[in-house]
Each structure stands twice: as C-alpha cells, then as structure tokens.
Amino acid sequence: MERQIINKKKRVFSLEPNKNPSAVFTRKYTSHLVPALKKLNMNKNSSKQTVKHEVDMALALSAQEFPWSRFLLQKLSSSSNPTTTTSSSSDGIRILERPDKEGGNEEGGIEERLRELKKLLPGGEEMNVEEMLSEIGNYIKCLELQTIALKSIVQDST
Amino acid sequence: MDLSVLDRLKWLQQQQMVSPEFLQILGSDGREELKRVESYLGNNNDELQSFRHFPEFGPDYDTTDGCISRTSSFQMEPVKNSGHNRAISLQNKRKPEGKTEKREKKKIKAEDETESSMKGKTNMSNTETSSEIQKPDYIHVRARRGEATDRHSLAERARREKISKKMKCLQDIVPGCNKVTGKAGMLDEIINYVQSLQQQVEFLSMKLSVINPELECHIDDLSAKQFQAYFTAEADSKQSIMADFRSFPLHQQGSIDYSVMNGTVIISLCSNKSFIIPKFLLLVREVTYFFFLFCRKIRHHQAGKLTHNVFTTA
Numbered sequence: 001m002e003r004q005i006i007n008k009k010k011r012v013f014s015l016e017p018n019k020n021p022s023a024v025f026t027r028k029y030t031s032h033l034v035p036a037l038k039k040l041n042m043n044k045n046s047s048k049q050t051v052k053h054e055v056d057m058a059l060a061l062s063a064q065e066f067p068w069s070r071f072l073l074q075k076l077s078s079s080s081n082p083t084t085t086t087s088s089s090s091d092g093i094r095i096l097e098r099p100d101k102e103g104g105n106e107e108g109g110i111e112e113r114l115r116e117l118k119k120l121l122p123g124g125e126e127m128n129v130e131e132m133l134s135e136i137g138n139y140i141k142c143l144e145l146q147t148i149a150l151k152s153i154v155q156d157s158t
Numbered sequence: 159m160d161l162s163v164l165d166r167l168k169w170l171q172q173q174q175m176v177s178p179e180f181l182q183i184l185g186s187d188g189r190e191e192l193k194r195v196e197s198y199l200g201n202n203n204d205e206l207q208s209f210r211h212f213p214e215f216g217p218d219y220d221t222t223d224g225c226i227s228r229t230s231s232f233q234m235e236p237v238k239n240s241g242h243n244r245a246i247s248l249q250n251k252r253k254p255e256g257k258t259e260k261r262e263k264k265k266i267k268a269e270d271e272t273e274s275s276m277k278g279k280t281n282m283s284n285t286e287t288s289s290e291i292q293k294p295d296y297i298h299v300r301a302r303r304g305e306a307t308d309r310h311s312l313a314e315r316a317r318r319e320k321i322s323k324k325m326k327c328l329q330d331i332v333p334g335c336n337k338v339t340g341k342a343g344m345l346d347e348i349i350n351y352v353q354s355l356q357q358q359v360e361f362l363s364m365k366l367s368v369i370n371p372e373l374e375c376h377i378d379d380l381s382a383k384q385f386q387a388y389f390t391a392e393a394d395s396k397q398s399i400m401a402d403f404r405s406f407p408l409h410q411q412g413s414i415d416y417s418v419m420n421g422t423v424i425i426s427l428c429s430n431k432s433f434i435i436p437k438f439l440l441l442v443r444e445v446t447y448f449f450f451l452f453c454r455k456i457r458h459h460q461a462g463k464l465t466h467n468v469f470t471t472a
Binding site for chain 1: 349359
C-alpha cells in the first residue's frame, strides 16, 4: 500500500527526543495514565477514584512545571470526589448564553469574562490577570494534548 | 501657569543633557524665564529637590511669582547647529497642536486625577512635573495627547500593554480568534474553547470508564529508543500523510480513526477539509504519527488484538 511505502521513508530518528515539549508531555501523560487505569481496573472492588480523577491526576503530574498543575494536584488530593473540571461544564451553558446579553457592555463585560476565565483555570482565582493569561495558554495546550492522547487510547481499545 | 512648557523643557534637558547650549538657543530672556519657573516651583514643594540639582539653575532663586507667558520663552530662532534640530522640531511640533486646548486638557485631567490625593492646585502641578522628572529612571513614555501623566496612569498603561501582548499570544494559540476583534470577543472565544476542551476530556474519560473493564493493557517494555525513533524533533510539513489532518478539538470535523478488527488493523484517516495547519499542530501530528506507525508495526508482529504500548521513560 502507498501508506506503507510512505511510512518506510518517513522513519526519522530524533536526536533530541526530550526537547520537544509536546512529545515529552504526551509521553509522560500516557505513562501516568495507563498504569493508573490498569490499577483501577484491577481494584474493581475498592475503586474510590473515578476515571476522571485519574485522568486529571495524570494531567497534573505530566505538567509539573506549571503553577496550575500544582493547584490541580492540590484539589485532587484534598477531595476524594473531585469536581475539578466537571464543575465548569455546568457553568458552561450559562457562559455561552451570557455574551448575547452583555454584547453591548464592553468594559464591564471584559471584567466578567476575565473572572470566568479565572474560574476555568485551576488555581486561576489566586493569580492576577497577567499571570493567569500566560498560564491559560499552557493549560490550553496541555488540554489539547490530553484530548488527543485520550482519544487515541479510547479508539485503540474499542 | 504653564507647566507643559516646563515639562517640555525638563524632558528635553533629560534627553540631551546639553543644557548650556540649549539655553543659548533660548536666548537670554529665555533663561530668565526658566529661572522664574524654577523659583516658582522651588518655593512651593519639597518634592522638587531634584530641580535644585540642575546645574544651570543654581541655588539663586528669585522669589518672584510670575508666570511664564506662553509664547515668550520658546520663540526659537533658526539654529545652525544641526544637533539641536531635533529638540527644536519636537518643540515646534507641539506648538501647532493648539497649545491652549492641549495644556488645558492636560491640566484639567491632572486635576481630576490627582485632586483626591492632593491638597492644593500648586501641589498637584508640582507632583505632575516631579513624576515627569522621575521618568528617566524608569521607562520613558511620552504622554499622548489628552492623557494624564501622573504615575498611576503610567503604571496602568504599562499594565494594559502587557495584558494586550499576552492576549495576542493567546490569539495564536486559540483557533478562530483571528476573526474576532476586541478583547471581549477574544475572551469569549478563549472561554468557549477552554470549556469545549474540558468537556471533551470529560466525555472521553466517561467513555474510557465504560470500556475500561474490557481494556487489555499490556505494558511492554519496549526500549525507549524505539519510541523516540518515531518522533521527529521538527515536524516535516511535507509529510503527505499528514496533510489532511485537522486536530481533534476543533469542531470535530476531521478525525483519525484507528479501528482494530480481528487480526487486521484498519486505519482510516478521514478529513473533511484540508487546512493549512498552524505550527503548534505539527507537534500534535507527531503524536498521532507515532500511534499510526505503531499500529502498523503491531500488524506485522502480531496478528491479534491491539496491545497497548506505553512509553517507559528511562
């Protein structure tokens, strides 16, 4: 098949495999998540932690260099049934509707939106605006990589 | 009182540090005017100690309380020395702007802003100039027309610029932000994007929890090298196989489906559109590329169910 031929040609060996941050993150993430899932699988009786918990934990562990991961870790370890990112989804519907009402009010609207953004980021409410904005960028990238990894795992096992 | 005139003077002196020649330009009567300004300010406020240290304005103050007339000091004669042309042109530039209204605007604004904290008019004006003078220690920002020049608004402005810089970075990260203009719209986009990402993660983890009991994971200890071999440090955008990929989080239009059937690996790549993939997605492609290659490898080595291989970091 064509694809095989293409793949044979494209096998490139990377000299500095640890320099690519996305690859490093993905590697770490899967290395945290899959064993955790296995463990979860095995301890079926005493499964206090949900898959969501493990997923978030893996995310936090793989992104240790960012402040938001520390907050996330704190949240996860403190509560047994954490509602870290799930809580935002209930707010999500509200937020999506609200911009229609606040369309005219630009000045006050920005403050509102910044506050909402702060709520989305773990630990965002303790940061000031500038810090929060830079952390949001990291958080978004890590979330993207996380979704890709999760999707591949899910797809692979179905 | 003509503080903007004084401001200009001080600013230019800071810029050039060629005060004696500068004074020559002013002419003799200009010097007197300057001295008068100095004395006027020097009497009123202790904050203006810095003024006393100006070399050309020695400690000989007259206690006159005259105001500088607006136009007299700065009738600049044409100067042959080219080095001062810049200063002159700067001064002259501000002249045609409509001196009266500019100064009044500035003055009024300064009064409004500092009225709460200041006691008298003179104090207000003095602090305004003192903050101007202290500027050379920090970032030198020229006040725009109609903007106040006190320290608070300068700091505020610097902060706002930092924030807008960061928003621009975020614009590159979040797809679809380029079309929306303005802070509010962009923030909206960012919020929606983060929420959709989080919801996706939630959904995927739910899915994972459903299929988890059936998950057969074998953590093989493949050598780290083998895994790294499939990653390229820099993504080659010419990889034709990747040309049609769209990343997952965006609108679910393209998807990479790895479906494993008995003994065969069918890898179907479906994408609805081909896009110019922004740079950050090139790294994403590497991950998917790895999985793709790996599935292919499994097919050769093992007919059967797909086994999970996890990177084991050494």
